[in-house]
Amino acid sequence: MDLTWLWILIGVVAAIIVIIVIWYIVAYNNFIKMKNSIEEAFATIDVYLKKRFDLIPNLVETVKGYAAHERGTLDEVTAARNSVANSSTTEERLQNENILSGTLRSLFAVAEAYPDLKANTNFLDLQNQLNMVETDLANARKYYNANVRMFNTKLETFPTRLIAKKFNFTKQPMYEVPNAAERENVKVQF
Template sequence: MELYIILIVVAIPLLWLVFKYNRLVLLRNRVRNNWSQVEVVLKNRFDLIPNLVETVSGYAAHERNTLSQLTELRTKYASAESVHQKAEASDKVSGLLSRLMVVAENYPDLHASENYLYLKQQLTETEDKIRYARQFYNDTVEAFNTAIMSFPANLIAGKFGFREESFFYINESEKAVPKIKL
């Protein structure tokens, strides 16, 4: 009888440890998966940009600076190593794309172009997907970070290498409405 009691006393904490560890692994993998989803929609955006730039550049030759900045930011995003760096580059691309769309509205021929309208629609849909993917990623990061900070899981999280994940955030400067000078 004593042997069973000892086994139960040892098994319960061990089972709890296994359960908590597996839960933290699951949450960490969800964070990684959701970040991957963010990158998929951002890649889609970056695949659309060269077509949009080519379409607009014929009409807006004096906007070469904006178009070259888009290309530079696309490269900067591709070489970024952290969520923070990728978020920063992505936010700057969003601002430039907004400015480019406003500039493009001033060219009636471009505005009537089927190719431009299609690209604009695709880009708008992609931006909506990006917003959703970012929100879902941040929700997952919040759940993971809460789990590794909550007692008693925090006692094992650090020992097994679980570290707080970064949120995908927008800088205050990126929240401002872009100013368009023609």
């Protein structure tokens, strides 16, 4: 009879250990899935940034033909575009992308002063394309932030926090706009 209780105790302890190991594996795999979702979301943002990046030279050239003396604004847009391309970290890329959005607002403000430019079909086509890209980019940012929020929440809550710490999972940056002026949409409607 004493031996029966011993076997029951060993069975219960073994079952608890198996449950803990299975939970541990599932929690670790969930962290990996969430990390991969964040990377996928950031890659989606990159796709739309690349589309916008490719539109900018055409936009600058179109504006240049009508507003040659607005060289400073055109140079700022080009410099901001290059900063995004040369970003080495996620945080730096997100910050430079915000700067580029601000310079695009300046470019469209310049275009307001040139009625012939606003009537140019090439400019209007570029404007519409940029508007579509900006909408897609906003949706991609929302998706990225949702994935980051879920990951960071799991990272900071108990007991998954223990696994995150053991495997050096770190908090991921949210896509945030640093100041109120940059929170405004790039105006592409004239």
